[in-house]
Amino acid sequence: MTLVRRDPFRELSHLRHEMDRLFDYVRHPAKAVEGIGMEVLGPRVDVYQTEREVVVTAEIPGIEAKDDVEITVSEDNLLLKGEVKRGGEIRQENFYRTERYYGSFSRAIALPAEIEADQATASYKNGILEVRMPKAAHQKRKTVKVDIQNKNI
Template structure:
């Protein structure tokens, strides 16, 4: 009996891991033991902080408007012929978003730039905020990343990933169409 079909695909199983933990086509040299030690210590501290459920970043002074940006909300749905991924990116322009695919690893990243200026007779105020985000998704084995396409409209990035049989996916950047 194949129980794999009864368990849902974990799209986010690589998200939240440090770069040293995510299997990507990169070379790590064993000639630098201190670098490996530092990566392992970083991973241990990240795991510890995550397990203690420390407050979200807005509590540390980043402000509520950046809470959703550091880890944008996304919806993933499955149809008969494709998967659909919608990512909420209010206030972010299409040019500041990057979608790339490396094997079955889909990376959505970008940045938001905000500047407001208020002038009155008695004072002058300029506020600037910058932030970046990255979401890493692992596509299911039957997803055809070669035919993945992206559309950006009204602050929502929509990705369509057709289903296919066994396919070998190469790394590439995905063109984002829309506004």
């Protein structure tokens, strides 16, 4: 009878390796990480805010029709769902290398401020989707400087 040594932490080690690969992609998206594409992470986005609005831009090249992307906005969340279709009649077995992603994607983005969802607008140009969302009225606060009242300073 042969005894096989079992490492109970092997699966945890494998999981850690996969998580490291995922976070490497997030930290360094220009670095090639095999096996991680838009189907896992969704399109890459930038989120910023001004005094009056929250803006999200997303890289989604290959969108040809409005129906290819569904944009859903709530007070604190933006959901992008869609499909990038491969153009032409190229059969899969004819590819030597394929790095661009085709297929379905979904990405939920937490917003940094509450917004007026019914006033959101979107535009698409050169592979970039831009969603502009005005901040809710109670979010438009001014900044006030507060003086320290301690006499020891």
